[in-house]
Amino acid sequence: MAEKVLMKGNEALAEAAIQAGCRHFFGYPITPQTEISAYLSKRMPKVGGLFLQAESEVAAINMVLGAASTGVRAMTSSSSPGISLKSEGVSYIAGSDLPCLIINVQRGGPGLGGIQPSQSDYWQATKALGHGDFQLFVLAPSTIQEMVDFVPLAFDKAEQYRMPAMILSDGMLGQMMEPVTLPDPEKPFDREANIASKPWATNGTKGKRKKNIVNSLYIQPDELEKLVVERFERYEIIKKNEQRAESYLTEDADVVVVAFGASSRVSRSAVNAARAEGIKAGLIRPITLWPFPENAIEAVVPTAKVFLDVEMNMGQMIEDVKLVVNGRKPVEFFGRTGGIIPTPAEILAQIKRLAKEGK
Amino acid sequence: MAVVFEKTKGLTDVPFHYCPGCSHGIVHRLVAEVLEEMNLLGDAVGVASVGCSVFSYNYFDCDMVQAPHGRAPAVATGIKRSFPDDIVFTYQGDGDLAAIGTAETVHAATRGENITVIFINNAIYGMTGGQMAPTSLPGQVTQTTPYGRDVKIAGYPVRVCEMLSTLSGTALAQRVAVNNVKNVRDAKKAIRKGFENQINKRGYSIIEVVSACPTNWGLSPLDANKWLEENMLSYYPLGVYKDVTADSGEVK
Numbered sequence: 247m248a249e250k251v252l253m254k255g256n257e258a259l260a261e262a263a264i265q266a267g268c269r270h271f272f273g274y275p276i277t278p279q280t281e282i283s284a285y286l287s288k289r290m291p292k293v294g295g296l297f298l299q300a301e302s303e304v305a306a307i308n309m310v311l312g313a314a315s316t317g318v319r320a321m322t323s324s325s326s327p328g329i330s331l332k333s334e335g336v337s338y339i340a341g342s343d344l345p346c347l348i349i350n351v352q353r354g355g356p357g358l359g360g361i362q363p364s365q366s367d368y369w370q371a372t373k374a375l376g377h378g379d380f381q382l383f384v385l386a387p388s389t390i391q392e393m394v395d396f397v398p399l400a401f402d403k404a405e406q407y408r409m410p411a412m413i414l415s416d417g418m419l420g421q422m423m424e425p426v427t428l429p430d431p432e433k434p435f436d437r438e439a440n441i442a443s444k445p446w447a448t449n450g451t452k453g454k455r456k457k458n459i460v461n462s463l464y465i466q467p468d469e470l471e472k473l474v475v476e477r478f479e480r481y482e483i484i485k486k487n488e489q490r491a492e493s494y495l496t497e498d499a500d501v502v503v504v505a506f507g508a509s510s511r512v513s514r515s516a517v518n519a520a521r522a523e524g525i526k527a528g529l530i531r532p533i534t535l536w537p538f539p540e541n542a543i544e545a546v547v548p549t550a551k552v553f554l555d556v557e558m559n560m561g562q563m564i565e566d567v568k569l570v571v572n573g574r575k576p577v578e579f580f581g582r583t584g585g586i587i588p589t590p591a592e593i594l595a596q597i598k599r600l601a602k603e604g605k
Numbered sequence: 606m607a608v609v610f611e612k613t614k615g616l617t618d619v620p621f622h623y624c625p626g627c628s629h630g631i632v633h634r635l636v637a638e639v640l641e642e643m644n645l646l647g648d649a650v651g652v653a654s655v656g657c658s659v660f661s662y663n664y665f666d667c668d669m670v671q672a673p674h675g676r677a678p679a680v681a682t683g684i685k686r687s688f689p690d691d692i693v694f695t696y697q698g699d700g701d702l703a704a705i706g707t708a709e710t711v712h713a714a715t716r717g718e719n720i721t722v723i724f725i726n727n728a729i730y731g732m733t734g735g736q737m738a739p740t741s742l743p744g745q746v747t748q749t750t751p752y753g754r755d756v757k758i759a760g761y762p763v764r765v766c767e768m769l770s771t772l773s774g775t776a777l778a779q780r781v782a783v784n785n786v787k788n789v790r791d792a793k794k795a796i797r798k799g800f801e802n803q804i805n806k807r808g809y810s811i812i813e814v815v816s817a818c819p820t821n822w823g824l825s826p827l828d829a830n831k832w833l834e835e836n837m838l839s840y841y842p843l844g845v846y847k848d849v850t851a852d853s854g855e856v857k
Contacts, residue, residue, distance in 0.1 A: 270687055296686050300679065301712035308676035308709070312652070312683020315670045316691075320683065338673045448668035448684070450691045453647040457617075459662045461671040 250425040255390045255415065256281035256351065258426050260289065262397035263321055265428060267435025268347070269295030270320040272309040274302060274328060277361045278417035279351035282323040303328040307335030307348075314344040315460040317447030319401050319440065323349035325417070326367050327358060329375070336410055337376025341462030343446075343477070345404035347397070348382070348412045351420040354585040362585025363417035363508055366559035371414045372536045372566070379474050381481050383411040383488070384535040386506040390424035392533075398429065405444070407484055414535060416558070418508040418587060484537050491539035492531040495521065496546045499528030501600050504543065504567050505556040506532045508587060513556050516593035525601045532563070543570040551604040553577040554596055558587060615641040619663045626826025628725065628816030629657060631783040633664055635793045636696070636723055640667065643800055649692045650684050652677045654706075656698040657731040675706025678713035681720045692803055694721040700730045703739040703763045710769070717774030717808035721799040724765060727816040728837060735821030739763045742840055747821075762840065766813050770847035776802045777810035778846040782838065784817070784830050791843075798850070807849055815841050 253261070260282045263271070271290060273283040283299070290297040300306035306322045313320035324332060329350045339346055352367050354360035371384045383403050385396045396413050404411035441447065448458045464470035495517060496502055505513040510531040520527035530546065532539045543553075553575060555564040561579045568577050580596045582588045615637025623629045640646050649667035653659050655674035662669035672680040677695035685693040702710050702724050713720065729747055730736040736749040740762045744753040754762075766778040777799055781792035792814060799810035815837050819829035845851065 270683070272683065298682070298686065301708050304676065305679040305682075305709050305712065308673060308679035309683035309686070311672070311676075312670065312680035312685075313687045314683070315680075316650075316684055316687040318687045320687070334673055335676070342671070448650050448670050449688045450648045450650060450668055451646070457666055457668050459669045459671070461662055461669075463659060463671055 248427050248430055250427055252423055252425050253390060254281055254421065254423050255393045256420040257285045258390050259349065259393040259397060259413070259415070260285035261428060262394040263347070264289055264293055264295070265435070266319065266398040266401050267437060267440060268319040268321050268401070269293065269437070270313040270318050271295070271297050272300050272306040272313070272320070272322050274300050274306050274324065276325045276328045278353055278420050279323045279325045279349065281420065282349060282351070303331035304334065307332040307339070310346050311335055311339050311342070311344060314339065314346040315342070315447065316449040317441040317444040318437070319347070321347035321349065323351065325351045325353045326355050326364070329367060329370065333376040336382070337378050337380065338462050339410045340376065340380035340382070341378060342460050343408040344410070344460065345401070345408055346410050347400050347404060348410060350412060350414050352414065352416040354583065360585040361417065363587060364559065364583065364585055365416060365507060365509060365557050366562070366583060367414065368535065368557070368559060368562035371412055372538070380477065381409070381536050383407065383409055383484065384414050385411070386414050386533060386535050387419060388507050388510045388531060390419070390422065390426045393419060394426050394428060403488065407480055414507065416508050488534060489537050489539040489541055490533035491542035492533060493542055493546070494529040494531065496528035496530060498526050498549070499546065500526040500551040500604055501528070501554055501597050502546050502550040502552070503527065503529045503554045503556055503593070503597065504532070504563070505529065506535060506563065509556050509558050512588055512590055513593055515590035516597055519590060519594045520597045520601070523598070525597060527597050527601070535563070538566045540570045543567060547571055547574055550575055552600045554600055555579050556588065556593055557581045559583050613637045613641045615646055615666055616664055617666045621664065622660060623657065624820040626817055626819035626829050628727065628783050628814060631789060632723065632725060632792070632814050632816070633661065635789070635796050636694070637665060639793060639797045639800055643797070645692045645800065648690065649694065650688070652681045652684070652693070652695040654695060654697040654701040656701050658696050658698060658725065659732070661696050675701050675704070676709055677701065678706065678709040678718065678720070678722070682713055682718050685718065685720055689719070692800060694723060696723045697725070698731065699724070699726045699728065699738045699740040703765050711772070714769045714809040714811070715772045715774045717776070719803055719806050719808055721803050722809065722811040723796065724811055724813040725816045726765070726813050726841065727818040728762070729818050729821045731818050731821055740765070742836055764841065766811065766846040769811055774808050775811070775847050776807035776849045777812070779848065780813040780815060780841060780843050780846065782815040782833070782843055784833055788843070802850070815843070
């Protein structure tokens, strides 16, 4: 068992990228993802990797596109306004069926917004990070350990399903420190085998195979429709096999809080406080935001009296919660936005109100 | 009978979609011939850009990646930095390279990104039907400058080779044309030099080809060639603007 080390979320994630075999990072400065770039600019040259500061977010994501097309594990990180700039490239990456990893350390928006933690990019990450019909595989960590563990998972899933993956973090998780266990370096990543597993890669035919084309343009509508439909058939498999969520004290819960990432940590404290007061509260914490963990929510619909969706935004994930609950139980919302993290007392007050009303 | 000419192995058998008199066909052939003659097809990865030449991914017989509009230099950077021994080239038009992709172009050049850039300057947006390009001439009538390009409104055309020749990372900035036999031969030599620079890790090489677009200029192929000679070559003089193999890198 590897030793625990105390690390900042952004730096732990960056080190996890090295351990996961990523040797190509392309970034552009923005707060609050700063430490990811700073850490990798130090570490990459020591492990024979590349840290390249691009001229823009737009260039950085397109460098990721180029690197990913050759079959290497490539990534970029940014924060909310920068992710908007990347959306063009993300759409092309999805349309070209390329795997890569994108980190969003969210801050408040819209516009330049603020630099404090937020979850207001949920819709962007799960519904529309770019034009066209496509999805990203989106993981939402709630601890620094998950910031570490989700990096190799995201790369693996991106490669398995040939799609971009995103870790949707936020300024709180990025900036806070916790003890973490880093992956065991006894098992180094096999770069050559990984590239060899991608027969579609454009890294030179070497005269040994026919040319490969990485492309997202299909002028014939029937051809384009066929490819998009095939991609969505893949998405159905992902929805079936890759839903992840944590259910905490939900078996007998009357009030089921649904929260992800930073707000799920505060919600857990509130649920514990409610239990201490004799209120049957529980928490469902979506880990995959896409695919949305419908099964975990569906499982408690028969027993829950009311759902309380808690987010650091004006209510985005609640739409997905309501789609699953489908009117069978009430779904209420509590959120803070603009960079404000809700307090356990605020959420507890909501739980108590709902518990009282439900009686 | 002796074979005096064969189609290069650098091109597939897919028929070109280009219009009669368009320069893309000649330039595609030159690039493909150079790659074949230098035995680089197995190492080559081309980046197709948005515009008429986007379908070049079907024509060049080597690995190809299609980039978003203007982003070919960034995509090429990602490829080259992942496989530094591959031979990476972009094939870009004027709207792509000198308008929407100006930042990517300037920064790829100033980083000395070790890639070869083929730049088709035909002073117009071809694929979308003839709008003003960053390189459209003052007074030039296009779909979006129906009264002629008024520099008071639309500004001046960009001279790309001159601009990029000021950057330390640029190894070669040369402007050529394919309007006559001599120029076609010179263009091929320049393209060859661009790939030699990449093999020798000299940095960013750009070969700008002053090109004809008869369809969107509203001219016959012959008249388009004449228009190019009479109007474009004075604003875009052919020549070597920077060549690190020929001088110490100073701007000419």
